[in-house]
Amino acid sequence: MFRQYRMGFDFWALILFLLIMIPTWLWLAIPAPNDVLRSESLTPVLDGIGTFCQVIFLFLLTTFLNKGRRGLSLGPMLLCCLLCTVLYYAGWGLYYADIVAWPVILLMTLPPCFAFGFWAMHQRCWIALIPIGFFTLCHLGSAWINHFS
Numbered sequence: 001m002f003r004q005y006r007m008g009f010d011f012w013a014l015i016l017f018l019l020i021m022i023p024t025w026l027w028l029a030i031p032a033p034n035d036v037l038r039s040e041s042l043t044p045v046l047d048g049i050g051t052f053c054q055v056i057f058l059f060l061l062t063t064f065l066n067k068g069r070r071g072l073s074l075g076p077m078l079l080c081c082l083l084c085t086v087l088y089y090a091g092w093g094l095y096y097a098d099i100v101a102w103p104v105i106l107l108m109t110l111p112p113c114f115a116f117g118f119w120a121m122h123q124r125c126w127i128a129l130i131p132i133g134f135f136t137l138c139h140l141g142s143a144w145i146n147h148f149s
Contacts, residue, residue, distance in 0.1 A: 002127075004066055004067055005064045005065060005066055006067055007063060008063065008065040010061060010065060010123065012072060013058075013119060014062050016060075016081070016085070016115065016116070017058055019085060020115060020116075022029055023088070023089065023108075026092075027092075029082050032095055032096050033096070034098050034100050036074075036100055037095075042145055043141065043145050046138050046141050047121070047138070047142055050135050050138030050142065052130075053134045053138060054135050056133075057120075057128045057132045057144045059117060060125060061116070061119065061120060061123070065123075066124035068124055069124050069125070070122060070124070075122060077119070078118070078119075080118040081118035082115075083114050084114045084115035084118060085112070087111040088107065088108060088111040088112045089106075091104055091108040091111065092108060094107065095108060102121055105147050106143070109143040110140065113132065113135060113136035113139055114136075116128075116132050120132060131143045
């Protein structure tokens with residue numbers, strides 16, 4: 001399985017990660033009007049597992065390059081990745097506009113996970129899909145338990 005990969009560095013995977021993280025960094029610096037995300041997490045273990053999976057998938061996306069990867073060719077997976085990133089930013093925009101409802105929280109939860117999944121598929125980095133899947137489950141579980149129950 002690993003014969004189809006070579007070690008390298010995917011600059012664009014890092015850029016995607018940084019783009020996804022910008023709203024979180026802004027949120028850390030500038031509280032939202034009705035900032036329900038600042039409440040103490042009820043799921044610290046799940047959050048820790050999610051963070052671990054995030055580190056693993058970022059490592060895999062940025063360093064394990066499939067020999068058949070596509071680069072930045074505009075295809076359906078890259079378009080879906082970009083759409084998910086836009087939806088994620090829209091969720092943060094609504095959150096800062098003091099619209100705090102479950103669809104907004106979902107916009108802040110699922111699209112970034114899907115963006116990484118679509119990027120992995122676009123770059124044929126199949127091994128990253130496993131930690132991305134676990135990260136998605138942890139992220140959704142945490143959002144559900146902390147904000148919907």
